[in-house]
Amino acid sequence: MKPSIPKGTRDFLPQQVNRRNYIFDIIRRVFIKYGYQAIETPVMENLSTLTGKYGEEGDRLLFKVLNNGDFLNKADEAALRERDSTKLIPSISKRGLRYDLTVPFARFVVMYQNDLAFPFKRYQIQPVWRADRPQKGRYQEFYQCDVDVVGSESLSYEAELVQIYDEVFAQLGIKTVIRINNRKILAGIAEVAGIPEQLVDMTVAIDKLDKIGIEGVRKELTERGIGAPAIATIEKILAIQTLPELEQALAASPTGLLGVTEIAAVMNYLEGYQLTNTLHFDITLARGLSYYTGCIFEVNVDTTAHPDVKMGSIGGGGRYADLTSVFGMRDMPGVGVSFGAERIYDVLEELQLFPAQDAAALQVLFIAFDAASHRYAFRCLNQLRAAGINADLYPDPVKLKKQMKYADDRQVPYVIIIGDQEMNTGQLSFKTMANGEQEQLTMAEIIARF
Structure with a gap:
């Protein structure tokens, strides 16, 4: 038998492991510097913990783990006959590999709420799994480096997370653009367009703008049942570049105006702080994960500084108001971001930014x-x-x-x-x-x- 590994996974040789640890060590030091504490959660979670938290696309990308033993013994026979995998899964699989670190963290907070001091600042560096199509910079098994704080609505934490992104990428030597938007602004766009009940459909489509272009977004919005007048309004607002203009466009939406106010507050916290990287308000930034309710972030390689690098986002995150409520704990707001370690590795390698002398190598x-x-x-x-x-x-x-x-x-x-x-x-x-x-x-x- 020819030895092989599953698609979308990788082995790492000693030099690669050392280089990965170089990335992790920088990220970990910055997290600790800002007062965050380390936790770990299991590789597997109950499927009931994971499903319904990532939107329709995320649910499809969950790796399911078959029940132990004869898993077909208690299978839904009707679903089996009909070859309906969606109906069949609950009867043959109760667990899944974690899709990200945020939802397991929410479950963790609820379980250990009496042992934690709030606001609770945590970081976590562990692998996650997604049944995505493997391609450059996209793997089915990859590490996330997450940093979150729960128990506070203070927008100073959003500003702090921008600083963390800025400091980590400055130390790694990668010039980046840190994009910021607010889900309340997106909700405001949906309200002004007259489709508040189709917010999820709208954000899923908008989130693909950088991949499929405005024509592709227009087509997807149409396929999702959004009418031409609403699409025209959405496109017009997406073209806005400044907060004052946006405030005028969303004047009829209190939710949208609150989003504009929150973005302005984050910018005010950062006033006078010398960022190494570029912070950019991007109204088209949507981020597909359905649990975000406030500010959202995405980090991309600055193509002006690194024109030859072709890579998707290397970081992202946002604020969530009620993620813990699904686990029975209300009024626990939080905000966090993640670093895409695998893509960061690829960028460092392409730009030849790894140190010439490997500190962990034999001397x-x-x-x-x-x-x-x-x-x-x-x-x-x-x-x-x-x-x-x-x-x-x-x-x-x-x-x-x-x-x-x-x-x-x-x-x-x-x-x-x-x-x-x-x-x-x-x-x-x-x-x-x-x-x-x-x-x-x-x-x-x-x-x-x-």
């Missing part, structure tokens, strides 16, 4: 000529490790050529060669692999080099 390899020098090298090895230097010893004193080939394969920057002369004098042969230069140094001098 020194000891090479010995015989058994006696091998034992001597082992003692020296322990001195380097005690000094915090990543070091290793080739396991056998075989031919020098074989040992040096291993050093090349491991891309070790420095090799220490030990034979009789080195043991007698304490001056070890220290070789720089990049240029072949070789020096005679004591252990103390070698340690001082790092």
